Amino acid sequence: MQAAVTNLVPTTKDELVACKSAAWNQGGYDVxxxxxxxxxxxxxxxxxxxxxxxxxHALKLKYFMEFAAFLEFSLLEISSIEIGFILPEHDLENFKLTHVKCLERVCSALIESTGLPR
Structure with a gap:
């Protein structure tokens, strides 16, 4: 597993690593x-x-947390996590999160502090 993480980790400030999800229909994120x-x-x-x-769209935080845990298991620290939705510009104004799904003990503070819908 360490080799897999090493391939994902940028080594310099200006280097970015981008990965797509394993399957087109994977929950949570595409990239x-x-x-x-x-x-x-x-x-x-x-x-x-x-x-x-x-x-x-529903936001299922389980998938994001699994990826972050994968990196943290390899003794890497996550400074920040951003989640964005990529959609046609003409749909942007009407786009809404229907609910946020995650483990109560992990996400209640996040939902409360950001006002995300349950």
Whole structure:
């Protein structure tokens, strides 16, 4: 597993690594970008992208957490996580998150602090 993580990790500040999901219908995200955080050793920023044509979408945090845990298991620190939806520009104004699904003990503070819908 260490070799798999090594291939995912950028080594310099300006280097970005982007990966697509294993399957087209995988839940959670379609692409993830990993960027080195220069303020801390072994620390990285994660950016997830989910492609959708729908005007409504659920956010299932389980999949993002699994990926972050995979990196943290290899003794890497996650500085920040960003999640973005990629959709046609004409649908942007009407796009809504229908609900956020995650483990209660992990996500209740996140949902409360951001006002995301349950």
């Amino acid at each position: 993830v970008q990993i960027e080195k955080d220069d303020t801390k050793a072994n620390s990285f920023h994660l950016r997830f992208g989910q492609v959708t044509k729908s005007k409504r």
